[in-house]
Amino acid sequence: MKPFTYQRAGDMSSAVATVAERPEASFLAGGTNLVDLMKMEVLTPELLVDVRHLVSHQIQDLPGGGLRIGAGVSNSELAADRRVRRGYPMLSQAILAGASYQLRNLATVGGNFLQRTRCMYFRDVTMPCNKREPGTGCSARDGQQRDLAILGASKLCVATHPSDMAVAMAALDAVVHTVGPAGERTVPVNRLYRSPSDGPERDTVLDRGELITAVEIPAAPIAARSRYRKVRDRASYAFALVSVAAAIEVGDGAVSGVRIALGGVAHRPWRATTAERELFGMPATEESFRAAAEAELAAAWPLPGNAFKVPLARNTVVGMLRALTEEAR
Amino acid sequence: MSGRGAVGAPLDRVEGHLKVRGAATYANEWPVENPAYLYPLLSTIASGRVTGVDASAATAEPGVLGVLTHLNAPKLAWPNDPEVAALQSGEVAFHGQFVGAVVAESIEIARYAAGLVTLEYEKRPVDVDMRADRDDLLKPQHAAIFGSQPGDLQDGSSADSAVGDFEAGMDSAIHTLDATYSTPIQHHHPLEPHTAIAVWTDDEITLYCSSQGVHLHRTLLANAFGIDASRIRVISPHVGGAFGSKVFPVTWATLAFMGAQLVPGRPVKFALTRQQMFTLVGHRPATIQRIRLGADADGRLVALGHDVVQETARAKQYAEQTVAASRLMYAAPHRRTTTRIATLDLPVPTIMRGPGEATGMFALESAMDEFAVSMGMDPIEFRVLNEPAVHPESGLPFSSRHLVTCLREGSRRFGWEHRAPATPARSENGWLIGTGVASSTYPSPRLPGNTATIRVGADGRHTVRIAAADIGTGTWTTLAQIAAEALDVAVEDVTLQIGDTDHPLASSAGFSSGINCWGTTIHAAAGELRAALNENGGAVPDEGLEVTTDIPDNPYIAQYAMYSFGAQFAEVRVHEDTGEVRVPRLLGVFDVGRVINPKTARSQLLGGMTQGLSMALHEAAAIDPRYGHVVNNDLGGYHFAANADVGSIEVHCLEERDPYVNPMGSKGAGEVCIVGTAAAIANAVCHATGIRVRDLPITLDKLLR
Structure with a gap:
């Protein structure tokens, strides 16, 4: 693990500005994925900007039905929420099918969307990997293939996204809300992730310094069962x-x-x-x-x-x- | 005060209260002053040599005390054993081999600085191709090292054996079976990693480490460093699991010694990470096994053949007794076994719980099931029909053999008579349900190199000293029980001292030999002490009385074949849509002789069957054929059975006493329990689905329709 600086951000705009301006900086929330990858030196940020206290930890009813979930809500809280269990059981079940109690207590909803792939070639810094080091090639494709993708993959990258929660969110047409250097915007979960053929080193369409602040699930009576x-x-x-x-x-x-x-x-x-x-x-x-x-x-x-x-x-x-x-x- | 009833009592672990309070000191926890920390460098190629080292950035890092590589590491007196020696040349024989280390003021600095060392390599082509039709297979010749016997295989037995005329037997058979089974590389992964604290002074070298045998570790290290063993003290009272990985591989301790030499007088702490444990502490070798069976019209075996190809390392040959169980389980006049090894650019394999039998019996017991089904026979009746009267190869009678009782008793407890004879057996809510059975066996060897000292004080307290190991098995408790019975005193009046080379010589915890060897030695010492007391008129002299005794020879060794047995039953569910396998129920009935402590024995038997379940369904190293590395090298990628995978497990021990293995009447219990589990599960899967999986682990893709 490389030495790094930890900074607790004072407010949202300075946090966004800091990460946007410094390519070696990274947001930190639950850290359950980021810190692991730092230990393996897969990711080597020099500055961690802690934003967990800045994003909402609330789950609110939306006026026309549906829920707005703060990005700082823990995976455990979301899975346990009565409105989620009744109205969107697939979401509660998806979250509970992932990780462990301890990780779910620490991991945030915003961070869950941004988990990096579990592809073992991405996680091993001695192996070529276009996602980790663009242009080095994909060592997974001709290696151990059990966990690799069968849909939407490219010759550049055949990694899968590891999240369970995001699968339910995709089925529910959820929309993430972000704040970034260019201001606030919304991105449907089904358009959040980039195709690996466009450059697998960037998982999502989010810009540097752009932070997920909330996710909204629209009303969906079908989801009750x-x-x-x-x-x-x-x-x-x-x-x-x-x-x-x-x-x-x-x-x-x-x-x-x-x-x-x-x-x-x-x-x-x-x-x-x-x-x-x-x-x-x-x-x-x-x-x-x-x-x-x-x-x-x-x-x-x-x-x-x-x-x-x-x-x-x-x-x-x-x-x-x-x-x-x-x-x- | 009386020792009657001490053996056989389900006593709680005497050190249990320490463990649950976190007060039992494990190797990495010894309170030492001002320690330095070591972090290793591992090779990132599988074959070749280090041609360049640039440690300048690491050395310049504040807090770094030294960087070790083959260029500056101490030259060892015994440089050629890759399970002991490290950094003796730039040669790289497998991916993940030690090629250097950083010693620093903190573990964080050491780990960071290790990443700053740049190594250049000259690479050779990688060969990790495990196939039975390789043209370079060899007949093994296992080197005899401390604690192991000379012979073709690591247990001292021969690679091949033959009785009668196997081919003629097969030709004469009415029914035949010819099937090939395979098992992958599997890993030990005890909860406690391999850790060491080494302190090097001019007078003494102290090593706190996690060890299955402190005397063996001392001998290995003394030889490696060319120093007198009496200068080294190895301390290991509590061990958080081992499964064979803490017997022979000690390069991690060697590295800790080298680190300690760099900063004399200062303790050096070193703990392997989970990822590093995949290449540096041994593994269960992969096998490809061909079983051929021939039977007469009644289902009586006339021929039994078992041909094994086992993976081994280019760095060091390791060959195990995969064929051993096929030599003794069933009667057949014509038989043969062979063992060949495929030498690959992989880490060095070692003993792992039930070495040989665990993989060999997956093949044999799967084949027995297939053969019974193909002949329309019940798998239990087929086994009973072929029960041998004596050891089928040596002709020796068994010291005790209650396999048929295990099968019958297990059948009764499991409800085998309700089993549907046809496949698919039953379906319930989308799950196919089936049951299976397999036999278990493991030898009960007596190893040399055991000495016990017992001292009785004027206060009547007995202190028993022998450098045995408790790797979580209950040694602290069971040896005290054995001593109490033999001394005829209460267990509370016995103080046991183990896990330290300051105590007398003891063989390592392994080969299901621990209780047999240490217990026999204590039993003999207790007899001598009681005789000495008698000579003294029954009274303890004021200055106390002490005896020291070596393990006695067993006069029956050449007269009887000595093995534990068992029968394991499994119920499985296989999902019709996805092929997922669940094991709601396992049941094992064991013939392990007299049980010293039913509570700790049950714990071991449950653990072995759980590990067998894990072997059946989950465990396999994924080796990359191009780079030769273990791809799934963490516990997220290498799967063990999780709690949710384990349903009900029931164990039962026959109330039998072996007359010849040792004076306690016990046989080995630690390994027989993992032998056969995987076959019982594979047989149940076949009963449920009609699909015979001959290649472990039984993953869902092999059962998808």
């Missing part, structure tokens, strides 16, 4: 091989509303828009679910070591939709 299912290599304490956040509404036997997002398969939480489109208006049957899942996965570009994720994702989506529709009967 929703689920998150995480499939992994052991029963707990593991990142997803494939995860699925899903909700479905059926009227007169036909699908009248559906939300599906996948985790563990891409550089971002993967909103399954193709599957959703295919399903809308179709009979709520195993055959429709399967056809929709296969349509989504038609774009998959698996490697020999992770090809199993294609049938695994298909089966998990079908199983989730089956369980949700059976539950509704």
Whole structure:
């Protein structure tokens, strides 16, 4: 670990200005991912600007329904919130499927979106990695492939995004609010992450010095009966091989509303828009679910070591939709 | 006061209150004055040599006391054993080998400065290709080192064996099976990492370390540094787990010695990180195993063959007894076993809980299940039918062998008779349910190099000294129980002293030999003390009385085959959509002779079965074929079973007493419990799904439809 300076920011504008001006500076909130990566010297900020006390720790009702969640809310608090558990169970379940009690107590909602990939080649500073050191090449693609992406990947990078929470947020059309050197703006979660073909060294569209201050989840009656299912290599304490956040509404036997997002398969939480489109208006049957899942996965570009994720994702989506529709009967 | 009932009592650990209060001192916690800290440099290539070192930036860093590399490290008297020697040349034989170290005023400075040292390498091509059809496989010839026997394999046995005419036996068989199984590299990862505090003065070198055998560690280090062993004191009273990784590999202690020489008189602290433990403290070697079985029309085995290819390191050969269990488990007139090694650019393997048997019995017991099913026989009845009357290779009778009782008793407790004979057995809420069984075995060897001293004071208190180790197994308690019984005094009147080279010689904790060897020695010393007291008219003289005794020879060694046995049962659930495997239930029935302490024995048996479950479903090092490094080198990437993976585990020990292994009537219990678990689970998975997984671990991708 390299020596660094710690600074507790006095106010938001100076924190943003400091990080925007100094390329060696980084925001610090929960630190559960950043500090680990600093110990491994994957990240080597010289200045940490602590902003945890500056961002909201509140979860508020929005006027037209929905919730505004301060970026400083801990993962534990969000998962336990009664409004979340009742109105958006997939979100609560997703958070509880990730990390450990201790980490969830410390980790923030804002930071959760910005976790770096768990790709072991990114985390090993002796290995070439375009995400860590642009232009050095991707050593993961021809290496151990079990955890790598099957959707949206590029030859430059095949890493997956590790968050569970963000998968549910993607399915819920959540929108992050930020403040940066250019002022405040909003970014939908489904447009927060950049394609690795545009340069894998930058995970998100956020500018240097731009800070997530809150996330808003719009009202979504469909989400009241929703689920998150995480499939992994052991029963707990593991990142997803494939995860699925899903909700479905059926009227007169036909699908009248559906939300599906996948985790563990891409550089971002993967909103399954193709599957959703295919399903809308179709009979709520195993055959429709399967056809929709296969349509989504038609774009998959698996490697020999992770090809199993294609049938695994298909089966998990079908199983989730089956369980949700059976539950509704 | 009486020692009657001391052995067999479920006593709490005598040091338990210290451990739960955090008052038991582990190696890295000894209060020492003004310590310096060491942080190592590890090679980032798997094969080649260091051609350049630039330590100038590190040396210039404030707080850095010294930088060690092969260019300036002390030359050792015994430089060629890579499990002991470090920094003796620039040669690199595996990724993650020690190539240097920084000693500094704080651990933070040492770690940071280590990153400032620049090394240049000349790389050679990397070969980590584990295949059974390599053209450079060798028959192993294991070097005899301290505590191990000379022979082809590390336990002193031969690589190959043959009885009858195996090929002719196979030709004569009505039913045959020919199947190949494989197991990956697995890691020990005890909770407590390998840590050392070394203090080097002109008079004495003190090493506080985490050790399975303080005398062996002292001998290894004295040889390496070419100094008299009496100058070194090794102290290790409490060890937070080891599983074999704290017996032979001691390069970390060597490095601590070198650091201590750099700052004489000043303690040097060194603890490996979890990541570093993946390459520097041994691992269970990968295997590829071919099993061939032939049976007559009734299912009686006529031929049994087991051919093993095991991975070993270019730096040092290690070959284990993977074939051992196949030599003794089942009767068959025609049999053969072979062992060959594939020499790769990988870290040095070592013993790991149930070395040999753990992997070998995954193959044999999977094959026995497959074969029984293919012949339409019940897997238990098939095993019972092939139970041998004597050791099938040596012809010796067993000192005690209650495998059939274990199978029968386990069957009754598990409810085996309700088992569906067909596959898939049952389905419930999207989960396929199946059950499986496998046998277990492990030898009970007696090792030389044990001495105990017992002193009785005029106050009637007995002090028992032997440099045994408690690696979490309960030695502090069980040896006191054995002493109390043998001395016929209450356990409270025995003070045990272990884990320190100031105490008499003891073999290392390993090979399920601890209680057998240390207990036998204490038992013999107690007998001598009681005889001496009798000579004194039964009274303790004012100045007290002391005896010192070496471990006696076992007159039955050449007459009987001495092994523990067991039967393990598993219930598994396999998800129909995803292939996820859950193990809601494990049950083990064990024949480990007389149980010294039912509480600590149960704890060991539960632990072994849990580790077996972990081996079955989770554990595998992912080796990169291009760079030769362990890719998943942390506990987020290398999976052990988590709490949520473990359901109900039940253990039961037969109330039997072995007449020949030792005077206590006990046999080994620490390793038999991991042997067979993985096969029982694989057999249950096959019962549930119809899919036979022959390659560990049983991950969901192998079961996806």
